[in-house]
Structure formats: structure tokens, C-alpha cells
Amino acid sequence: MTKENFDVAVVGAGMVGVCSAMWLQRSGKRVVILDKNAPGTGTSYGNAGTYAPFGCVPLNSPQLVKSLPKLLFSKSSPLSVDWAYAATHLPWMLAFLKNCAPEKVEHITAALANILAHVDAGFDPLIDAAGARDLVVANGAIYAFSTKAAYEKALPGIAARERHGVAVKVLDEGPIREMEPALRMPIHKAMYFSEARHVLDPKGLIERLVKQFLSDGGSWRQREVSGVTPLEDIVEIHCQGADDLEAGQVVVAAGAHSKSIRGSGAETLPLDCERGYHIVFRGEQDRLSRVVGWQEHGFNATPMGAGLRLAGTVELAGLKKPLNPQRIDYLTDKAHQMFSGLGEPEEEWLGHRPTLPDSLPVISRSARSDRVLLAFGHHHIGLTLGGITGRIIADLAEGRVPNFDISAYAAERFQR
Numbered sequence: 001m002t003k004e005n006f007d008v009a010v011v012g013a014g015m016v017g018v019c020s021a022m023w024l025q026r027s028g029k030r031v032v033i034l035d036k037n038a039p040g041t042g043t044s045y046g047n048a049g050t051y052a053p054f055g056c057v058p059l060n061s062p063q064l065v066k067s068l069p070k071l072l073f074s075k076s077s078p079l080s081v082d083w084a085y086a087a088t089h090l091p092w093m094l095a096f097l098k099n100c101a102p103e104k105v106e107h108i109t110a111a112l113a114n115i116l117a118h119v120d121a122g123f124d125p126l127i128d129a130a131g132a133r134d135l136v137v138a139n140g141a142i143y144a145f146s147t148k149a150a151y152e153k154a155l156p157g158i159a160a161r162e163r164h165g166v167a168v169k170v171l172d173e174g175p176i177r178e179m180e181p182a183l184r185m186p187i188h189k190a191m192y193f194s195e196a197r198h199v200l201d202p203k204g205l206i207e208r209l210v211k212q213f214l215s216d217g218g219s220w221r222q223r224e225v226s227g228v229t230p231l232e233d234i235v236e237i238h239c240q241g242a243d244d245l246e247a248g249q250v251v252v253a254a255g256a257h258s259k260s261i262r263g264s265g266a267e268t269l270p271l272d273c274e275r276g277y278h279i280v281f282r283g284e285q286d287r288l289s290r291v292v293g294w295q296e297h298g299f300n301a302t303p304m305g306a307g308l309r310l311a312g313t314v315e316l317a318g319l320k321k322p323l324n325p326q327r328i329d330y331l332t333d334k335a336h337q338m339f340s341g342l343g344e345p346e347e348e349w350l351g352h353r354p355t356l357p358d359s360l361p362v363i364s365r366s367a368r369s370d371r372v373l374l375a376f377g378h379h380h381i382g383l384t385l386g387g388i389t390g391r392i393i394a395d396l397a398e399g400r401v402p403n404f405d406i407s408a409y410a411a412e413r414f415q416r
């Protein structure tokens with residue numbers, strides 16, 4: 001029996017995979033998207049919806065190392081570590097900490113700023129093509145500090161953003177309370193990012209993009225991909241419980257699960273996950289007019305279409321453990337400090353940010369084969385970077401040189 005055959009198969013229907021599929025289609029390819037679940041139901045479902053061209057300051061930092069004892073042992077911390085998991089994943093933990101050295105942080109910041117400078121060129125054409133402007137609100141974002149100490153710790157990050165041309169303004173308490181009168185927590189100062197936007201429904205956005213992709217002739221198959229075999233002129237794609245497919249090229253965009261695509265080269269890379277949580281208060285979205293981050297506590301509150309979503313925090317505990325109710329309690333407690341009169345959240349969610357220890361994505365050819373392209377590791381900013389990642393992937397698939405330097409995102413940096 002002849003196998004189904006496409007120019008390109010994209011594994012993963014999250015923000016990164018779907019945007020890649022659309023950009024590949026735009027360069028004339030016959031593309032299929034494969035996902036074991038419905039589009040937009042992975043990590044891309046539950047993020048804070050912040051389109052963050054300002055997001056060049058990584059979690060890795062000398063300040064993080066200094067704050068670690070407090071972050072790890074405080075009962076109320078935005079960071080939580082499963083020690084049994086950490087003990088079995090020490091190389092990743094140590095590599096992450098090594099990337100907190102000042103010269104590494106400067107390299108990461110510059111490399112993130114470099115790609116973030118191009119995000120609109122990756123995102124806006126797709127949003128327009130899908131008629132999804134109504135799902136994107138351009139009203140900036142406020143990242144607030146309750147204490148002087150927290151603000152002062154953020155000063156190197158503010159300076160780095162300014163050095164890299166990010167529009168950031170520091171606001172005092174008065175203007176912040178005027179802009180967002182519902183906030184009840186103590187406020188010392190805030191960063192205001194005028195170029196930030198937010199998405200009213202991250203899953204709904206992906207569904208619109210997929211609808212457009214399909215109506216432009218793209219294909220979708222619900223498949224769990226177990227591995228790929230790159231051959232001389234084709235890549236075989238192996239699916240659990242279904243026939244294999246063939247494609248000229250394959251894009252691995254399975255987010256935090258990308259290592260499970262055997263034979264792609266992804267399995268050799270130090271990909272892990274930063275778990276993050278969200279809660280939703282339905283019908284409470286009118287309390288804010290833009291994204292408000294609470295910096296000390298590591299989350300954003302976003303007024304979405306269906307409610308007020310608080311999303312963020314970091315838990316290092318891998319892909320397999322179930323949702324940790326203590327992390328939900330933490331977010332709920334902070335929600336009640338941030339706003340008065342909120343009830344109990346109606347939705348609780350755990351997601352897995354795909355993260356490399358240097359907080360840079362992998363967007364490159366695989367060392368295994370030129371026919372395999374890798375697009376994962378977008379950690380805290382995958383909603384923002386999905387569009388431009390897709391554009392780079394389409395360039396690589398076509399043999400075009402992208403219009404900016406992408407060497408910092410090469411998989412081979414881990415082989416050097």
C-alpha cells in the first residue's frame with residue numbers, strides 16, 4: 001500500500017507547530033500537521049496570553065542564584081522543586097545554573113532580543129490571514145513590584161532591556177493605580193511595556209489559524225508520532241496505531257515532548273520542562289484592561305474573553321507528575337491579595353514549558369539529517385515566538401537564508 005505523502009509534516013499543533021505549518025504553506029509546500037490531541041490543547045492552551053516582544057530577560061540571572069535559598073525554602077514562593085526529580089536531572093539543573101553567569105546572561109539576552117525584534121513579522125501576517133485581529137488586544141502590559149527591594153533587583157534587567165532597544169517605562173504607584181484601579185496589592189513601582197499585546201483566547205487563536213491553514217489546502221491528521229526515519233530522499237514518520245506517513249521534510253514542534261520523537265535528533269538535546277499553572281475566574285475579566293504581572297510572585301493576570309486568568313510560576317518536576325494542588329492554592333491566595341471580592345477559581349490547569357538550560361529555543365536543522373527541522377524550547381515566550389519561529393522554519397525548509405542571524409538557536413550549540 002502506498003503511504004500518504006506530503007512535502008512537509010509538522011509534528012505538534014501548538015503555537016509553534018501551527019505557525020510553522022502556515023509559513024511553510026505560504027512558501028508553496030503541501031503540509032500536514034500531526035498531533036496526538038486536538039490543536040492548541042498542549043502548553044499553548046493555558047498560557048498567560050501575553051504577546052511579549054519585551055521578553056528578552058531570561059530567568060537565568062546572578063540575582064536568581066542569590067535568591068535561590070529564599071525561593072526554594074520559603075512556604076510562599078513562585079518556584080517549587082520536586083527534589084527527587086531534581087536529583088535525577090542534575091545535569092540540566094547545573095547547566096541552567098551555569099547559564100546564570102553574567103556573560104552567559106548577556107549572550108542569552110542579546111539572542112532573545114535579536115529574535116524578539118522580528119516577532120511582529122512572524123505573527124501579524126498570520127493573524128491577519130486568519131481574520132483573528134479581534135482576539136488580540138494592543139493595550140500594553142504592566143509588570144508591578146510591591147516592594148522597593150524587588151524593584152531594585154530588577155534594575156539590571158531594565159537596563160538590559162533598554163540596551164537592547166525594548167520600549168520600557170518605569171511607572172510610580174499613582175499612574176499604575178489610575179491605569180488599573182482594581183488592583184489591591186501594595187505597589188511600589190512597575191515596568192510598563194507599551195508594545196505588549198494580549199490574546200483573549202490562546203486556544204481559540206490556534207483554532208482560527210488551523211481553520212485558515214485547512215481552508216488554504218493544508219492537511220490535519222490526529223496521530224501520535226513515535227519516531228522518524230530520515231532516508232536519502234524522504235522521511236518516514238512512524239505513528240502509534242496508524243500507518244506510517246512520508247514527507248520530504250519533517251518539523252519537530254512537539255513542545256516539551258519533542259524528545260519523544262525518536263530518530264529526529266531531538267532526543268539527544270537537553271530539553272526539560274518548567275511546569276506552570278493557571279487559574280481562571282470566569283466573568284471577572286473587566287477588572288483589568290491589560291496584562292498585569294506581579295513580579296515578586298511570578299505570574300501574570302490577564303483579562304481574557306471568558307474570564308480573568310492568572311498564569312505563571314515555575315515548578316521543576318518533569319512531565320509525568322499530576323497537577324500539584326499547592327501551586328493552585330498559591331495562585332488563588334495571590335489572586336485574593338491582588339483583587340478584592342474574587343470568589344474561587346473555576347478552572348485549574350498545569351502546563352509544561354519546553355525549556356533548554358540556556359533559555360534559548362532550538363530553531364534549526366537536526367544534526368541527524370537535513371530533512372529534519374527542530375522547533376521547540378520556547379520556554380516562557382512561545383506564544384510570542386511562534387510566528388517568527390514558523391517563518392524561520394519555512395526559510396530553512398526552502399533553503400533560504402533568514403534575514404537575521406539565527407546561529408544562537410542552532411541545535412549544534414549543545415554538541416560543541
Ligand SMILES: Cc1cc2nc3c(=O)[nH]c(=O)nc-3n(C[C@H](O)[C@H](O)[C@H](O)COP(=O)(O)OP(=O)(O)OC[C@H]3O[C@@H](n4cnc5c(N)ncnc54)[C@H](O)[C@@H]3O)c2cc1C
Nearest residue numbers: 012014016042043044047048050225255276381382383384
Ligand atoms: C503558565 C504559563 C504561562 C505562559 N505565559 C506565556 C505568555 O504569556 N506569553 C508567551 O509568549 N508564552 C507563554 N508561555 C509559554 C508558551 O505557552 C509556550 O512556550 C508555548 O505554548 C510552547 O508552544 P509549543 O507549540 O512549542 O508547545 P505545545 O503548545 O505544548 O504544543 C506541542 C504539541 O505537540 C503535541 N505532541 C506532543 N508529543 C506528540 C507526539 N508524540 N505526537 C504528536 N503530537 C505530539 C502535543 O499534543 C501538543 O499539542 C506560558 C507557559 C505557561 C506554562
